[in-house]
Amino acid sequence: MAVKHLVENVRDIALVGHRAAGKTSLADALLFEAHAVDRMGSVDDGTSVADTDDEEHKHHFSIDTHVLHADHDGKHLNILDAPGSPDFIGAALEALAAVETAVVVVSAVNGVEMNTRKMFQEATALGLSRAIVINKLDADNVDLPGLVESIQAAFGKNCVLFNVPDRVGAGMRDVHCLLDPRQILPPSTPVDVPKARSALIEAVVEADEALMEKYLSEGHVTLAELEADISRALEAGTLIPIFCASAKKDKGVRELLDALARYGLSPTFARKRLEGLQIGSNGHAHQLEPTEQEEFVAQVFKVVNDKFVGHLSFVRVLAGKLQHNHNVVNLRNGQTLRVGHLLEVQGKQSQQVHDAGPGDIVAIAKVEGLEIGDTIAYTSHAPKLPLPHFPTPMFGLAIEPKTRGDEQKISVGLHKLAAEDPTVKVTHDAQTHELVISGVSQLHLDIIRERLKARFGVDVTAKDPKIPYRETIHGEAAGEHKHKKQTGGRGQFAEVHLRIYPLSREIKTQEQCEKEFANRSRFEKMRGVHYDPAYNFAFIDHIVGGTIPNNFLPAIEKGCKEMLERGVLAGYRVQDCAVEVYFGKYHDVDSSEAAFKTAGRLAFKKAFLAARPALLEPIVKLEITAPSKYTGAILGDLPTRRAHVENQDALPGDLTVITARAPLSEVSKYAAQLGGMTQGQGSYSMELSHYDLVPATVQQQIVSKANLKDDEEE
Numbered sequence: 001m002a003v004k005h006l007v008e009n010v011r012d013i014a015l016v017g018h019r020a021a022g023k024t025s026l027a028d029a030l031l032f033e034a035h036a037v038d039r040m041g042s043v044d045d046g047t048s049v050a051d052t053d054d055e056e057h058k059h060h061f062s063i064d065t066h067v068l069h070a071d072h073d074g075k076h077l078n079i080l081d082a083p084g085s086p087d088f089i090g091a092a093l094e095a096l097a098a099v100e101t102a103v104v105v106v107s108a109v110n111g112v113e114m115n116t117r118k119m120f121q122e123a124t125a126l127g128l129s130r131a132i133v134i135n136k137l138d139a140d141n142v143d144l145p146g147l148v149e150s151i152q153a154a155f156g157k158n159c160v161l162f163n164v165p166d167r168v169g170a171g172m173r174d175v176h177c178l179l180d181p182r183q184i185l186p187p188s189t190p191v192d193v194p195k196a197r198s199a200l201i202e203a204v205v206e207a208d209e210a211l212m213e214k215y216l217s218e219g220h221v222t223l224a225e226l227e228a229d230i231s232r233a234l235e236a237g238t239l240i241p242i243f244c245a246s247a248k249k250d251k252g253v254r255e256l257l258d259a260l261a262r263y264g265l266s267p268t269f270a271r272k273r274l275e276g277l278q279i280g281s282n283g284h285a286h287q288l289e290p291t292e293q294e295e296f297v298a299q300v301f302k303v304v305n306d307k308f309v310g311h312l313s314f315v316r317v318l319a320g321k322l323q324h325n326h327n328v329v330n331l332r333n334g335q336t337l338r339v340g341h342l343l344e345v346q347g348k349q350s351q352q353v354h355d356a357g358p359g360d361i362v363a364i365a366k367v368e369g370l371e372i373g374d375t376i377a378y379t380s381h382a383p384k385l386p387l388p389h390f391p392t393p394m395f396g397l398a399i400e401p402k403t404r405g406d407e408q409k410i411s412v413g414l415h416k417l418a419a420e421d422p423t424v425k426v427t428h429d430a431q432t433h434e435l436v437i438s439g440v441s442q443l444h445l446d447i448i449r450e451r452l453k454a455r456f457g458v459d460v461t462a463k464d465p466k467i468p469y470r471e472t473i474h475g476e477a478a479g480e481h482k483h484k485k486q487t488g489g490r491g492q493f494a495e496v497h498l499r500i501y502p503l504s505r506e507i508k509t510q511e512q513c514e515k516e517f518a519n520r521s522r523f524e525k526m527r528g529v530h531y532d533p534a535y536n537f538a539f540i541d542h543i544v545g546g547t548i549p550n551n552f553l554p555a556i557e558k559g560c561k562e563m564l565e566r567g568v569l570a571g572y573r574v575q576d577c578a579v580e581v582y583f584g585k586y587h588d589v590d591s592s593e594a595a596f597k598t599a600g601r602l603a604f605k606k607a608f609l610a611a612r613p614a615l616l617e618p619i620v621k622l623e624i625t626a627p628s629k630y631t632g633a634i635l636g637d638l639p640t641r642r643a644h645v646e647n648q649d650a651l652p653g654d655l656t657v658i659t660a661r662a663p664l665s666e667v668s669k670y671a672a673q674l675g676g677m678t679q680g681q682g683s684y685s686m687e688l689s690h691y692d693l694v695p696a697t698v699q700q701q702i703v704s705k706a707n708l709k710d711d712e713e714e
C-alpha cells in the first residue's frame, strides 16, 4: 500500500501559548475551514473536536495535547492543540517534541503573557520554525500596533505582520495578506500598511543574500520571488510571521490555513533534528534521513489510556515507514513489540491506517511498554532520538485512601496516570512511609486526583508530604537493656550493653570504616565490624569472653537497624553513628534471637537518647528566574525562609536569576509563594543540596509534634 502523503506535503504544527488565548477554538476553526468537520466545534458549548475529556469540559480549559488532522490544498496537516496553563506544561512540551512548526497563539485582549514567553522560548530552543497568531481581534478595545510592538519587544524584530484585519473589534470582516503590493487595503486597516509591508519583505529577503541585494539595489522584489523564499526565511528564523485572527468568528482562519499549507515547513526540515544520528551497523552507517526510503525510526511523544479505545501510544515518524502488523524494537530496553493496529486520531474519533511515513503522527493501539520519549525502530542498530526535556515536578502531596483497602488500586491508578504525564512522579517514600505524588502545581495535582476518582473509582485525601528529616548524634554514650519475661512456659532473656559513637560522614565504605574508625587501636579486642553505607552505620562486635554467644549477635544488629529505620527522636531515619556491643548476659534455655533483638533495640534507643541526639534537615538549592522588577521582593522574602542567597545574575530580556540555599521545609510551597510575588511570572528549579542541623527551636517543635509512642517490649 502506498504512503498516503508525500513527505513534502505533510505539515506538523503545534498550537501553543498562554491559557485561554484561543488555541482550541482556533483548532476547531481550522478543522472546519479545511472541511475536516461539518460543524465548527466550540469550547464554550462542549462541542469542541479537540477538548474532549470530561475534566476539560468541566473546567473549560485544555489539559492534554489533542491530536487532530486536516487536508487542505493538497497538504496534510497534523495539528496538535496544546494546553496553555503552565500547570500542564508537560503536555505542551510533548506537542513541541513532535512538530516542525510552533504556532504561538496570543490573545489580543491580554497580549504577551507568561506562558506565551515560555512556549516561544521552548520552541526556539528546539530549533522549530515559529509563527504567531494574534487571536480575539474581534474583541473591544484592541490596539493592534501596540500588540505588535510588545511582541517585538519580547521576541525580536523578526516578528512581523503577515496579514492585517480590515478593522478590529466586532466589525472585523476579513484579513489581507501584506505580501502582494497590488492588494488595496481598506482605509480602516488599523496599522501603517507601507511600513508593515516593508518589515515583512525585509524579514523574507534576509534569508536570501541574492534577493536581499536585489531588494537593496532596486528597491523592490516580485511577489513570486518573495513567495519562493518564505519557507527558507521560516527555517532560518529571519521571518516569524504574525497572523491576525478571530477564531470564534472564523476570521483569518482560512488565510492561516492557506499559509501553513503553502509555506509551512515539511518534515524534510526534521533533518536539523536528526543531525549526527547514524543508522546502520558498523562500517555501513549513514546519516539518518527524513525520507520514506530510509529505515523506519519514530518517537513516542504521548501516551494515553483512553476510556474507549484503551492504551494508545502516539508516535511521530521521523524516517522510513511504519507498517501495521509489524514488529518494532523499543530502543530504550531492546524489547520487541508487536504493532497491530495503527490509528489516525481526530480528537475522540480514530480511523485505522495501514502505514505511516515521515512526519506522520499516528497512535499505536493496545501496546503496553512504550513510554514518552521512547524511540522505536525496525532494527536495533537505529539511533536513539534525543529525549524531550521536561521539568522536574516540585509540588508534592502525600496521598492516603479515603477508604481502607484502596491502597493497591490507588498505586496502580497513579502509576498509570504518571505514565501519561511526564511531569507527574509517584514515589513511595521509604523513610516517611508515604505515597507521594509530585506535579507542577496544586491545580495540576487536583486534576490528577479528579482523574484518579473518575477513571479508577478511588477517592484520596492529600496532605503536605512529610519532610524527610534525619536523626543523628553529637556525643558518645552507653546504653544497656535487660529483656526478661516469664510468661507461662519458656521465658525470654537477653541483656545487651553497648556504646554509641558519631561516625564521620566522610566514611563511605567498609574499608574506610575499618581504617579510620572501627579498628583494634580503638576497640582493642574487636572481633568484627559490619558497615552499612545506606545509613553510614557501623556495627562493631567487641564481645570478650563469650558473654553473648556468637549466634545472637546478628539479632542484636537487626534490633539496632530497626531503630535506624524507625528513628528514635521523632520518627526519622538515623544516620552517621556506630554501635559497639561490648558486654551482655544470656540464659541457656530462655535466650532467643527475638529476645536479643529486643534488647539490642532498646539498648540502642537509650544510648542514642543520651548521646546528644539532633535532627538534620534537607537543604535544597534554588535557582529562581523572574523579571528584574521583582528581584527586590524575592530577595526580601528569602531570608524569612531561612534561605541564604548565593548569587544574582542578569539574563537577556530583563530577567534576573537568583541562586540560594534554603531548608526544604521552608520552601516546599515556594511555587505558590513565588507566583504571588511575581504575578505568575517567576519560575524556579530546586534540587537537594545536603543535610544540615535543624536549629534547636525548630527541633523542639518537630520532636514534640512527633510524639512517638513508647516502645513496648515485645
Ligand SMILES: Nc1nc2c(ncn2[C@@H]2O[C@H](COP(=O)(O)OP(=O)(O)OP(=O)(O)O)[C@@H](O)[C@H]2O)c(=O)[nH]1
Binding pocket: 017, 018, 019, 020, 021, 022, 023, 024, 025, 026, 043, 044, 060, 061, 062, 063, 082, 083, 084, 085, 135, 136, 137, 138, 139, 245, 246, 247, 248, 249
Ligand atoms: N472574543 C473571542 N473569544 C474567543 C476567541 N477565541 C476563543 N475565544 C474564547 O476564549 C475562551 C478560551 O478559548 P479556548 O479556545 O479554550 O482557549 P485555549 O487557548 O485553548 O485555552 P487553554 O487550552 O486552556 O489554554 C473561550 O471562552 C473561547 O470562546 C476569539 O477569537 N474571540
Ligand SMILES: [Mg+2]
Binding pocket: 023, 024, 025, 051, 061, 062, 081, 082, 083, 084
Ligand atoms: Mg485549549
